[in-house]
Amino acid sequence: SSSSSSSSSASRSLSTWTLSTLRATQRRGGSSSPSLLPWGCVSSGYSRGYRGNGKRKDGGYGTLVPRESPIPPQGVISLSNLKDNPGSKTWRLRVGRGRGGGMGKTARRGYNGQKSRSGGAPRIGFEGGQTPLRLTLPKRGFVNPKRMVFTPLNLWKLQKWIDDGRLDVSKTLTMKDFVDARLIDPRVKNGLKLLAKEMDGHAFTAKINVEVSRVSAAAKEAIEKNGGSVVTVHYNRLGLRALFYPQKFKYGLPKPARAPPWLVGKVDRVGTLPAPAPREAASAEAS
Known part of the structure; x- marks a missing residue:
């Protein structure tokens, strides 16, 4: 119990020290000794020792800020705050993925038929094969392009x-x-x-x-x-x-x-x- 309490207090002190150091660095507009920052502190610039899968060469996780980097740390990265830039992803309706979304299985299109297929809508004016109205009614008159209205x-x-x-x-x-x-x-x-x-x-x-x-x-x-x-x-x-x-x-x-x-x-x-x-x-x- 004493070991667990000491480890929890150490983690709390580490997180407190990390946040205070980050805030002080951001207020100063730079980093006096970025190499002293704990593991997990990231910067918006390029960092050494990063392999692309979140794990460093020394076995730890996070991104190490190099000593000569002029860019101050922006915060602590974790799975809870990973997200893309606003507006880079658009919402897309996914159908056929279960009843929970209301568009599962047949996606409200019913079973087989022309209307259940993608792109199955007929052209405008199509009446199922019978003579459409535009061909049933006769033509009358014409449009005079030189007509003048006084x-x-x-x-x-x-x-x-x-x-x-x-x-x-x-x-x-x-x-x-x-x-x-x-x-x-x-x-x-x-x-x-x-x-x-x-x-x-x-x-x-x-x-x-x-x-x-x-x-x-x-x-x-x-x-x-x-x-x-x-x-x-x-x-x-x-x-x-x-x-x-x-x-x-x-x-x-x-x-x-x-x-x-x-x-x-x-x-x-x-x-x-x-x-x-x-x-x-x-x-x-x-x-």
């Missing part, structure tokens, strides 16, 4: 804005004037088209000069009947954005795009973009 604007609404004083008819009206007056939504895709629909109390009687993307024959006749004129102009998507929001182009406005060959006969000319405003005026207006 925002409609009726003459009665244009006349109402003129009667309320929201539009200045003394100058040529453009689509930007309509956007600024909140007559149309600025989210125009391909342009604006004037239509000749009228309502009671809002008969079109104004004399205007207007530039739009498209105009119906009846609307053009109604405008020219009052002594006005309509010019159809072409803007691409970038041109419309530059027309509505010229202040958003920091390095200058883009060049107006020419109409493609299939639109040459449908427009009178290419739309013009306003001159870029000075930076001082644009910044003052934005603020």
